[in-house]
Amino acid sequence: MTSQTDTQGSxxxxxxxxxxxxxxxxxxxxxxxxxxxxxxxxxxxxxxGEVTVVSAAPLDEEAVRAAVxxxxxxxxxxx
Numbered sequence: 675m676t677s678q679t680d681t682q683g684s685x686x687x688x689x690x691x692x693x694x695x696x697x698x699x700x701x702x703x704x705x706x707x708x709x710x711x712x713x714x715x716x717x718x719x720x721x722x723g724e725v726t727v728v729s730a731a732p733l734d735e736e737a738v739r740a741a742v743x744x745x746x747x748x749x750x751x752x753x
Contacts, residue, residue, distance in 0.1 A: 684714065686728050688753035691742055694720040699747065706741040724753050 691703055700718035703725055707716045712730040719725075725742075727733065735749075742749040 684728050684730060685732050686726060687733065689725045689727065689738060689742075690723055690750045690753050691718070691725050691747050692723060692750050693747040694718060694723060696720055699745075702745040703742055703747055706745040707738060710737055710741055723750075 694700060694703060697720070700720050703718045704716040707713060707725065707727055710729075710733060712733065713727060714730065715726075715728040717726045727738070735752075739749040
């Protein structure tokens with residue numbers, strides 16, 4: 675159930691987030707996660723509920739959960 679890929683000094687992880695319904699939701703989630711240390715890009719897609727995060731190293735899932743919670747949504751796990 676984990677979608678995580680290591681490529682040349684970066685890690686791509688896909689998370690499932692519930693409650694996103696629009697572009698504003700995507701922006702809120704992306705904005706909070708992008709503030710985490712080591713994150714280089716975040717792509718949130720409301721229609722699928724998936725958030726793809728590229729980071730320098732694997733992220734602490736609790737830190738990601740806290741960021742998603744701060745945006746007003748719920749991290750339901752990894753895709």
